[in-house]
Structures are given as structure tokens and as C-alpha cells.
Amino acid sequence: NFMLTQPHSVSESPGKTVTISCTDSSGSIASTYVQWYQQRPGSAPISVIYEYDQRPSGVPDRFSGSIDSSSNSASLTISGLKTEDEADYYCQSYHRTNHVLFGGGTKLTVL
Amino acid sequence: EVQLVESGGGFLQPGGSLRLSCEASGFTFRSYWMSWVRQAPGKGLEWVANINQDGSEKYYVDSVKGRFTISRDNAKNSLYLQMNRLTVEDTAVYYCARDRGGYHIIDYWGQGTLVTVSS
Numbered sequence: 001n002f003m004l005t006q007p008h009s010v011s012e013s014p015g016k017t018v019t020i021s022c023t024d025s026s027g028s029i030a031s032t033y034v035q036w037y038q039q040r041p042g043s044a045p046i047s048v049i050y051e052y053d054q055r056p057s058g059v060p061d062r063f064s065g066s067i068d069s070s071s072n073s074a075s076l077t078i079s080g081l082k083t084e085d086e087a088d089y090y091c092q093s094y095h096r097t098n099h100v101l102f103g104g105g106t107k108l109t110v111l
Numbered sequence: 112e113v114q115l116v117e118s119g120g121g122f123l124q125p126g127g128s129l130r131l132s133c134e135a136s137g138f139t140f141r142s143y144w145m146s147w148v149r150q151a152p153g154k155g156l157e158w159v160a161n162i163n164q165d166g167s168e169k170y171y172v173d174s175v176k177g178r179f180t181i182s183r184d185n186a187k188n189s190l191y192l193q194m195n196r197l198t199v200e201d202t203a204v205y206y207c208a209r210d211r212g213g214y215h216i217i218d219y220w221g222q223g224t225l226v227t228v229s230s
Contacts, residue, residue, distance in 0.1 A: 088155075090155065102156040
């Protein structure tokens with residue numbers, strides 16, 4: 001079975017930029033879309049990026065997504081960090097074998 | 112506005128059964144795949160199952176195959192998850208989610224319903 005691997009935690013100061021990575025063990029990240037979800041404590045997840053780099057309406061343009069086929073990874077970048085961005089972030093993709101996959105999640109702390 | 116409202120969670124003993132429901136509104140329910148995703152206390156998200164528009168295709172994570180059954184009633188705009196032979200490892204918040212099919216992009220989530228399995 002394939003896996004999506006994320007760093008357990010990241011931290012950065014308000015106003016700075018942080019990047020969270022998501023590495024696909026299948027080696028074929030470019031053949032399936034990657035999504036990113038934000039989950040604040042006690043709340044349901046919400047979509048912040050879909051199809052690698054698309055933002056749902058209402059999501060600030062401080063959130064951006066990208067992929068790097070050479071490292072088989074996707075990334076979520078949040079610029080101009082705000083304290084309200086403090087949350088858990090999950091990547092998600094699809095594989096024929098595992099069907100729907102989530103990464104283990106990354107806890108973002110904005111200190 | 113897309114709304115997904117789960118119900119049916121509760122506390123039960125190992126080996127028991129439970130049926131979760133999800134009522135959808137704000138979109139054409141019969142046009143979308145739907146998924147169940149769960150989150151154990153303090154843990155990450157785990158996809159559980161999904162179902163296509165007319166219920167003819169269903170997929171499950173290995174850990175629930177043979178115990179859980181996903182179904183839908185398009186006339187009632189409702190999604191269900193029948194859970195049998197529950198174990199303590201099934202304790203989680205269960206989210207209903209809209210699934211765009213194809214690459215199974217989940218775009219909307221309900222607020223979740225808590226299932227606690229304990230002796």
C-alpha cells in the first residue's frame with residue numbers, strides 16, 4: 001500500500017512564510033491530484049487547495065500549492081502567516097490500490 | 112450552500128452495530144460520489160468508504176471490509192454507513208463528505224458524529 005508522508009509539525013512566526021511537504025511513496029504524484037485540508041481544533045476539515053494548486057472560493061491567496069515531480073512531493077505554502085492559520089493540515093490523493101489516501105497531518109504552530 | 116449533517120453516533124460495546132446517517136442539502140445529491148472519513152481521538156484523517164452516484168460502486172478501506180456497508184437513498188438526499196462487529200479501534204468522529212469522483216477530491220465535509228466503542 002502507498003503512503004503520503006508529511007512532517008509531524010512545523011512552526012513559524014506571524015508574517016513569515018511556511019511550507020508543508022507531502023511525499024507520495026508510489027512515485028507517481030504527477031498522475032493524481034493532491035488536495036490540502038485545514039482542520040482547526042474541534043472543527044471539521046475544510047478544503048484550502050485542490051488539484052495541486054487551485055484555491056476554493058473564500059480561501060485567501062496567502063495559501064498556495066505546488067508539486068515537484070523530481071522529489072515526488074506536493075507542497076502547501078502559507079505566506080503572511082496569521083495566528084488564525086494555526087491548525088492541522090492534511091494532504092490527500094487517490095491511488096487505484098489504496099483508493100483515497102490522507103497524509104498523517106502536520107501541526108502548524110504560529111508563535 | 113452545501114450542508115452535510117451527520118447523525119446516529121453514540122456509545123456502544125465491542126461487537127455491537129450502529130447505523131450512521133448523513134443528510135445532504137444545497138447541491139444535487141444524486142450527481143455526486145459521497146465518502147465517509149473518520150478520525151480517531153488525537154489522530155489523523157482516515158478514509159473509510161465511498162459510493163458512486165447510483166450506488167453501484169462501493170469501495171472500503173481494508174480494515175472495515177466485511178463489517179461496514181455504505182449506502183445511499185437519492186430520494187431522501189441521504190448517505191448511510193452501517194457498522195457491524197464494532198471494535199475499540201473503530202472509535203472515532205465519522206465525517207460525511209462530498210466526493211467529486213474521478214480523482215476522488217473531497218470538497219465539503221459535515222461536522223461529524225462521534226462513535227465510541229468501549230467495554
